[in-house]
Amino acid sequence: MTECPAIEFASRTDVGLRRSHNQDAYCEDPAGDPERFRDHGHLFLVADGMGGHAVGEKASAKAKRDIPHTYHKHVQEGPAAALRKAFVETNAGIFAIGQENPEFRGLGTTASALLLRPEGAWVAHVGDSRVYRIRQGQIDQLTFDHSAVWEIARRQHLKPEDLQGIRSNVILRSLGPDALVEVDIEGPHPIEPGDVFLLCSDGLSGQLSDYEIGAVAAALPPGEACEFLIELANLRGGPDNITVQIIRVAGSPPEGPRPTGNTAPRSRRPIPWPLMILVAGIALAILALVLMVSERPGALQVFTAASVVISIGLVAIIIHSQRERHAPREVLKPRLNVHSSRRCVIERPLIEKLVKATDDMRQRLNEAGIEWNVDDFTARRARADQCIAQADLAEAFREYCRAMHVLIRTYNQQHQRDEVFQPLWDKHDA
Numbered sequence: 001m002t003e004c005p006a007i008e009f010a011s012r013t014d015v016g017l018r019r020s021h022n023q024d025a026y027c028e029d030p031a032g033d034p035e036r037f038r039d040h041g042h043l044f045l046v047a048d049g050m051g052g053h054a055v056g057e058k059a060s061a062k063a064k065r066d067i068p069h070t071y072h073k074h075v076q077e078g079p080a081a082a083l084r085k086a087f088v089e090t091n092a093g094i095f096a097i098g099q100e101n102p103e104f105r106g107l108g109t110t111a112s113a114l115l116l117r118p119e120g121a122w123v124a125h126v127g128d129s130r131v132y133r134i135r136q137g138q139i140d141q142l143t144f145d146h147s148a149v150w151e152i153a154r155r156q157h158l159k160p161e162d163l164q165g166i167r168s169n170v171i172l173r174s175l176g177p178d179a180l181v182e183v184d185i186e187g188p189h190p191i192e193p194g195d196v197f198l199l200c201s202d203g204l205s206g207q208l209s210d211y212e213i214g215a216v217a218a219a220l221p222p223g224e225a226c227e228f229l230i231e232l233a234n235l236r237g238g239p240d241n242i243t244v245q246i247i248r249v250a251g252s253p254p255e256g257p258r259p260t261g262n263t264a265p266r267s268r269r270p271i272p273w274p275l276m277i278l279v280a281g282i283a284l285a286i287l288a289l290v291l292m293v294s295e296r297p298g299a300l301q302v303f304t305a306a307s308v309v310i311s312i313g314l315v316a317i318i319i320h321s322q323r324e325r326h327a328p329r330e331v332l333k334p335r336l337n338v339h340s341s342r343r344c345v346i347e348r349p350l351i352e353k354l355v356k357a358t359d360d361m362r363q364r365l366n367e368a369g370i371e372w373n374v375d376d377f378t379a380r381r382a383r384a385d386q387c388i389a390q391a392d393l394a395e396a397f398r399e400y401c402r403a404m405h406v407l408i409r410t411y412n413q414q415h416q417r418d419e420v421f422q423p424l425w426d427k428h429d430a
Contacts, residue, residue: 004037005191006250007116009044010222014230016203017238017412023049023056024201024243025064025109040075041117043068046129046243048201050174051107059094059109059176066090067111079117080185083124087111087175087183091126094176108176112143114197114247120188121197126181127174130205132213133189134196136253137345139214140338144184146173168206189336193251200229203242207233214344219398222246228401231408238412274320278313281306346397351388354400361407372410377403 007030015022027045031037047063049056070086077085090111098105110127121142123131128145144150145160148170153160175181198217205213208229216232217225226244233242284306291299358381365372384399 003118004031004034005116005193007042007247008222008250009245009247010226011044011243011245012223012226012230013243014203014234014238014241016241017234019241021057022241023051023060024203024241025049025057025060026199026243026245027064027068028245029068038118040072041079041115041122042247043071043113043115044197044199044245044247045111045113046199046201046245047112047175048110048127048129048203048241048243049107050109050171051104055104055107056109058097058104059107062094062097063090063109063111063175066093067113071113071115079115079119079122079187083113083115083122084183084185086113087124087126088181091175091181092179095179098176106177108171108174110171110201111175112199114199114245115187116191116197116247116249117188120190122185122187123189125184125186128171129199129201132198132200132210132217134198134214134218134344135192135194137218137343139210139217139342139344141210141340142186142189142338144337144339147171169202186337191249192254193249194253195249197247197249199245201241201243203238203240204229204233204244206240207236207238207242210340210342211344214342215346215350215397216401217246218344219346219394220401222248224402224405228405228408231405231412234412235408272317272320274313274316277309277316281308281310281313284309346393348393351393351397351400354397354404358400358404358407361404361411365407365411368414370410370414373406377406380406 009028009030011026011028013022013024013026025047027043029043029045031040031042045064045067047060049058049060051059067086067090070089071082074082074085076082094107094109098107110129111125112127112129112131113124114131115122115124121133123142125131125143126146128147128150129143130145131142133140133142144154147168149160149163149166149168151172152166153163156163173182196217198213200213212232213229216229219225220228225246229244230242284302288299288303288306291297291302362377380399380403384396384403387393387396387399
């Protein structure tokens with residue numbers, strides 16, 4: 001994607017139901033014109049601060065401010081180098097604050113950045129905030145959680161969800177606690193029309209499944225999807241701050257089957273021509289030796305030709321090596337990792353579970369005597385039922401989500417903080 005793609009994006013953050021203040025932060029830095037997109041790209045960032053009182057909030061705010069600034073300062077060095085320097089320098093700044101102020105010691109923040117450029121999507125990441133890509137009914141996690149759960153699962157060759165008895169909030173890597181930090185930089189992931197990228201703090205991914213996140217983000221416009229996902233996380237108890245960003249690339253997905261791999265096959269590097277000449281000379285020398293041993297004529301002439309060819313080959317190799325030494329080195333494309341993949345296709349079983357959850361929510365509101373917008377809900381529910389009759393599952397899912405949103409918004413505003421609504425659908429479905 002060489003031209004500047006039209007994108008639609010939205011970001012939302014919420015304190016959740018159990019925290020007194022919000023330690024999450026996010027940054028939206030889209031390119032304003034095609035020239036800036038070519039040189040700088042669209043940059044998005046989510047940071048989840050860690051530490052008591054206002055310590056985590058201070059760290060995430062610094063990441064929000066310093067990472068984009070430092071990236072743009074070094075952008076001429078290339079996206080990978082600029083992103084790495086942005087994270088490393090920001091880490092050093094946060095670490096210095098902790099060293100200079102004993103009350104701030106231990107402050108830290110996660111940081112996950114998405115950079116869209118002409119060559120593709122770059123991801124820079126430290127911590128357990130996440131970057132997802134939703135494409136053609138599949139949600140791919142492009143970041144690796146730097147947590148105890150994910151690290152142990154990697155070493156034991158298991159899925160993180162299969163581990164039991166390990167606290168999910170133990171973070172092994174973040175910006176700030178240490179003087180040096182290892183930053184994951186991956187890219188460029190190819191960008192296709194219709195792609196949806198989602199960044200979030202663990203306040204969202206900890207409460208919702210990838211399946212739920214992917215289905216909602218793909219179905220609703222970014223602004224609506226952000227709000228609905230946050231309401232869902234709060235419906236599940238909202239134990240943490242919740243931040244979500246959604247970026248949708250304009251256009252329709254390409255037709256045809258989806259590629260099964262995420263990397264292009266490497267082309268075989270051609271054999272250097274000086275080496276081919278040297279090999280030819282060696283072959284002639286072997287032929288001369290065979291002729292001499294068998295006492296056949298022409299051995300001396302073949303040996304002389306072999307000596308000349310070998311000499312030419314050796315000189316050519318020396319010249320070729322000097323040119324290679326001074327020529328710009330080929331930048332090898334890094335491997336593009338997808339750390340988790342899940343189907344998020346909108347199908348009838350998913351809609352049936354959403355309908356049941358909507359009915360349960362409506363009954364709960366009525367039993368509690370809580371007033372809600374009946375007219376808005378009824379209108380959206382009727383449109384959704386009509387879409388089901390017409391077998392338009394995607395539009396039906398959108399309208400059922402909007403109808404459910406009417407109820408969730410009211411419920412979250414009225415219910416007690418210690419109440420937790422059951423999942424809308426099982427996290428292990430599909």
